[in-house]
Amino acid sequence: MTFSDFASPETKAAGAAPSSLEVVHAFDDFMRAFESFKEVNDERLAEIEQRLSPDPVTSEKLARLDDALDRQQRLLDDLALKGRRPALEAAGAPARLVTREHKAAFDAYVRRGEVSSLKGLESKALVAGTDAQGGYLVPEETEREIGRKLAEVSPIRAIASVQQVTSSVFRKPFATEGFASGWAAETAARAQSATPALDELAFPAMELFAMPAATQTLLDDAAVDLDQWIAQEVETAFAEQESVAFVTGDGVTRPQGFLTPDKVANASWSWGSIGYVATGAAGAFAASNPSDRLLDLVYALRSGYRRNAHFVMNRRTQATVRKLKDADGRYLWEPPATAGAEATLMGFPLVEAEAMPDVAADAHAIAFGDFRRGYLVVDRIGVRTLRDPFTSKPYVLFYTTKRVGGGVQDFDAIKTLRFSAS
Known part of the structure; x- marks a missing residue:
């Protein structure tokens, strides 16, 4: 070979x-x-x-x-x-009348700029949908298709929790001090339970946009499914932006990434920060027994989180890890067992996220954790499209927006490997 x-x-x-x-x-x-x-x-x-x-x-x-x-x-x-990619709507599949009406009205808007039908439908649905207010809602099946594709191609979204909301901010309460508990005999007196201290995490939904362009010839072609075309065009743009934001986003104009909170040595970890394990060498694995640091990273995570844990790193870091062996000479990195499955590292699934930093001095180039419990993606229901035939004549632009938020919801569920001496 x-x-x-x-x-x-x-x-x-x-x-x-x-x-x-x-x-x-x-x-x-x-x-x-x-x-x-x-x-x-x-x-x-x-x-x-x-x-x-x-x-x-x-x-x-x-x-x-x-x-x-x-x-x-x-x-x-x-x-x-x-x-895994089915057609948006199977031939002959039954559909609700309102859905068919919305799809037909949206198609007329995209192809010819007709807005009267969409205005009527969205007014009935109590949705403010005028050009001045940001465009019109895409049909439900198109929104679902966009969400499904993002789940497949956005690496962090695929392993995180996803919550759909209708408001601009999702608030999640949590107990900083738990309820009092203990053991007692059957007839013994019970001490009164202390009132737990509660706080909340806020996840605001930020605006994510893409602007695919089409020629009038494409719009006039009746054989082109414009719903599917829009979904395919915005898929890559949305996924690329999300992939970066969910890792390193600042939380100001985009979601907060899981590498954004303060990072401290795992022995000094406290709520609100991400614990890390050091490799023992600046910008590299330790010269002797480099795989030991990966083992330390795995066991820095509590057992309840390890059952559903993933490694996350970019492809350049994966190329470095792929060469490592354990003490018995076995490779730590293993290829996927079947087509469509994930590669594994030390028996845990490995997710490739290009937004992760490269191996460098003090870089947190590898993350490990239960991202389903550790990171929350917030999707505000509704994807809007605004037709713009004027800005880039002879092309027609489709300003498509989606509101997405995100942030760490359990700071103990994610750990990182820092390429540093300590």
């Missing part, structure tokens, strides 16, 4: 929905690439042991195989995503 076998996997992703045979072949290619990667990495480690440094040719070959492995993983993810 040579590197050329894995050099151009993207060509297999072209076309319509993938067949099961195509997915199987792609998965087989991925596994062969991983076996080749392990062979070359073992060769590199042997050279380091014998000569204290690897042969440059071996290092270059390993880097190429590592890139090929990343491409094969992306191809598998794309094929799995296409396989």
